[in-house]
Amino acid sequence: MPEVILHQYDSSPFSEKVRICLGIKGLAWSAVDQPVIMPKPDLVPLTGGYRRIPVMQIGADIYCDSQLIVRELDRRFPGRPLFPRGSEGLAIGFEQWCDKGLFQSAVMAIFGSIGDGVDPAFIKDREALSGQPFNIAAMKALAPFAITQIKAHAALLAEQLADGRAFFAGEDPCLADAAAYYNFWFIRTFCPGLADRFADLANFDAWYDRVTAIGHGTRAGMTPAQALQAAATAEPEEIGTLAAEADLTGKSVALAATDYGRDPIVGSFAGSTLYSLAVREMSRASDWSRSTFRALAIR
Numbered sequence: 001m002p003e004v005i006l007h008q009y010d011s012s013p014f015s016e017k018v019r020i021c022l023g024i025k026g027l028a029w030s031a032v033d034q035p036v037i038m039p040k041p042d043l044v045p046l047t048g049g050y051r052r053i054p055v056m057q058i059g060a061d062i063y064c065d066s067q068l069i070v071r072e073l074d075r076r077f078p079g080r081p082l083f084p085r086g087s088e089g090l091a092i093g094f095e096q097w098c099d100k101g102l103f104q105s106a107v108m109a110i111f112g113s114i115g116d117g118v119d120p121a122f123i124k125d126r127e128a129l130s131g132q133p134f135n136i137a138a139m140k141a142l143a144p145f146a147i148t149q150i151k152a153h154a155a156l157l158a159e160q161l162a163d164g165r166a167f168f169a170g171e172d173p174c175l176a177d178a179a180a181y182y183n184f185w186f187i188r189t190f191c192p193g194l195a196d197r198f199a200d201l202a203n204f205d206a207w208y209d210r211v212t213a214i215g216h217g218t219r220a221g222m223t224p225a226q227a228l229q230a231a232a233t234a235e236p237e238e239i240g241t242l243a244a245e246a247d248l249t250g251k252s253v254a255l256a257a258t259d260y261g262r263d264p265i266v267g268s269f270a271g272s273t274l275y276s277l278a279v280r281e282m283s284r285a286s287d288w289s290r291s292t293f294r295a296l297a298i299r
């Protein structure tokens with residue numbers, strides 16, 4: 001099987017979710033470091049214009065969005081499951097909660113705390129990405145409330161651990177641990193002082209240290225040119241299509257993320273599952289259109 005390549009940057013929290021999942025599975029993988037802000041000339045040729053991070057590449061198959069990436073990792077490498085048997089839905093639901101409510105509170109708390117130290121080029125880039133002002137003054141005002149919210153999220157996790165279990169779903173780590181962890185890792189990395197606010201929650205710090213100890217599997221480096229070459233010399237996997245979407249095959253479709261950064265891309269419809277859409281020959285859509293689909297699978 002071709003190797004797992006993760007297009008990422010080290011400070012990216014959603015990449016940390018995937019890196020921990022790679023650690024849970026004990027996989028070897030290669031990191032291609034991509035820029036934190038646009039332009040991303042070595043990423044967009046693979047994705048048709050999708051610029052966010054992380055993106056996973058396996059041969060000529062390109063997976064956008066961490067929720068899709070972890071699902072695909074579990075499909076290809078079923079050992080040490082990310083979705084614990086009997087609690088698959090719970091892990092997915094918890095991941096979504098972590099990616100939205102908890103992540104938004106973490107962003108508010110971090111940028112509200114580091115405030116004026118944020119690079120103006122970063123602010124400009126994220127404003128262009130989201131189409132919203134990156135309002136540091138508002139974040140500063142809201143930071144104390146966001147910190148209280150984060151503590152409530154951390155307390156929920158501590159309650160789950162109250163029976164002495166090592167990880168969210170029992171003795172083995174799963175997606176839910178990675179999804180909660182990356183938010184607290186984000187806070188500790190950028191605002192170490194804030195982490196003291198959870199120190200009094202029973203079990204919380206011990207759980208955090210256990211997830212840290214999982215690590216990231218075996219990471220190697222790869223250049224963007226090597227990654228492009230790996231895509232050019234591989235064939236995409238065969239995929240199926242949902243019956244309801246069979247008549248779309250080969251037609252031109254536009255896809256966009258539903259959280260933020262919704263610039264669509266267009267491509268030839270190549271397949272679908274309940275959780276993903278696949279297109280070939282993608283490029284950036286010249287006109288703006290919105291899709292209700294959450295995750296992109298692009299090949």
Ligand SMILES: N[C@@H](CCC(=O)N[C@@H](CS)C(=O)NCC(=O)O)C(=O)O
Nearest residue numbers: 012013014051052053054065066067
């Ligand atoms: N829903 C996406 C969110 C990804 C996301 O927002 N990633 C951040 C970095 S952690 C990003 O792409 N920021 C803009 C950029 O890097 O261009 C996912 O789960 O992968």
